[in-house]
Amino acid sequence: DTAVSQTPKYLVTQMGNDKSIKCEQNLGHDTMYWYKQDSKKFLKIMFSYNNKELIINETVPNRFSPKSPDKAHLNLHINSLELGDSAVYFCASSKEGAATGELFFGEGSRLTVL
Amino acid sequence: GENVEQHPSTLSVQEGDSAVIKCTYSDSASNYFPWYKQELGKGPQLIIDIRSNVGEKKDQRIAVTLNKTAKHFSLHITETQPEDSAVYFCAASITGSARQLTFGSGTQLTVLP
Numbered sequence: 108d109t110a111v112s113q114t115p116k117y118l119v120t121q122m123g124n125d126k127s128i129k130c131e132q133n134l135g136h137d138t139m140y141w142y143k144q145d146s147k148k149f150l151k152i153m154f155s156y157n158n159k160e161l162i163i164n165e166t167v168p169n170r171f172s173p174k175s176p177d178k179a180h181l182n183l184h185i186n187s188l189e190l191g192d193s194a195v196y197f198c199a200s201s202k203e204g205a206a207t208g209e210l211f212f213g214e215g216s217r218l219t220v221l
Numbered sequence: 222g223e224n225v226e227q228h229p230s231t232l233s234v235q236e237g238d239s240a241v242i243k244c245t246y247s248d249s250a251s252n253y254f255p256w257y258k259q260e261l262g263k264g265p266q267l268i269i270d271i272r273s274n275v276g277e278k279k280d281q282r283i284a285v286t287l288n289k290t291a292k293h294f295s296l297h298i299t300e301t302q303p304e305d306s307a308v309y310f311c312a313a314s315i316t317g318s319a320r321q322l323t324f325g326s327g328t329q330l331t332v333l334p
Contacts, residue, residue, distance in 0.1 A: 111264070140321075147326070148259075148308055148326070148327040148329075149324075149326055149327070150265070150310060150324045150327075151324075152321045152322070155321060163321055165321075197264050197265075199264070207253065207314075207316045207317055209255070209267045209270075210255075210257075210265070210267065210322070212264025212265050212266065213264050214262070214263055214264050215262075215263070215264055
């Protein structure tokens with residue numbers, strides 16, 4: 108049983124389009140995250156939600172809008188896609204905050220913007 | 222904010238040799254230092270962590286050391302095997318703070334058979 112699952116695994120789309128990535132965790136964790144990993148493998152946090160409430164927004168353009176319908180789901184919607192949005196996006200969850208305990212990552216969603 | 226530097230960016234070792242990856246951090250208040258392993262096509266996975274009240278921690282072939290005075294910590298893998306080939310990330314944070322984990326830039330470890 109996959110602990111943190113995200114879909115789709117791959118997205119290829121044109122500049123200007125809108126796309127969504129879905130994430131679900133079955134670990135019963137209260138906190139969920141979105142991370143962006145660029146081509147150099149650098150991992151950068153984008154958002155953090157605790158029990159459906161946004162607690163961290165790391166200066167991400169407002170074209171990116173996370174939505175948490177319940178504490179087991181955190182979806183990411185991206186409007187007006189740009190070339191620089193091409194990356195692998197990871198969803199993660201944790202029982203405690205990331206600063207304190209283990210992060211459980213999904214397998215990633217590779218977004219390619221043409 | 223916290224800044225974590227990681228070296229080397231790439232590391233190749235012969236199977237059976239040891240591998241060492243080093244990280245330095247900038248914020249002396251940081252007290253939680255996890256290491257994550259990312260295999261190809263997968264998400265990062267925690268392999269070991271250390272808190273500032275200990276100087277060393279071991280788990281089978283993996284060990285982590287922490288020098289709080291110098292603000293650096295290292296990952297040691299002994300008797301490396303091909304399945305150890307992956308990208309390794311160090312990270313640092315202040316336990317219980319709202320500030321998130323800061324990751325290093327990653328080390329691509331290749332274990333040559």
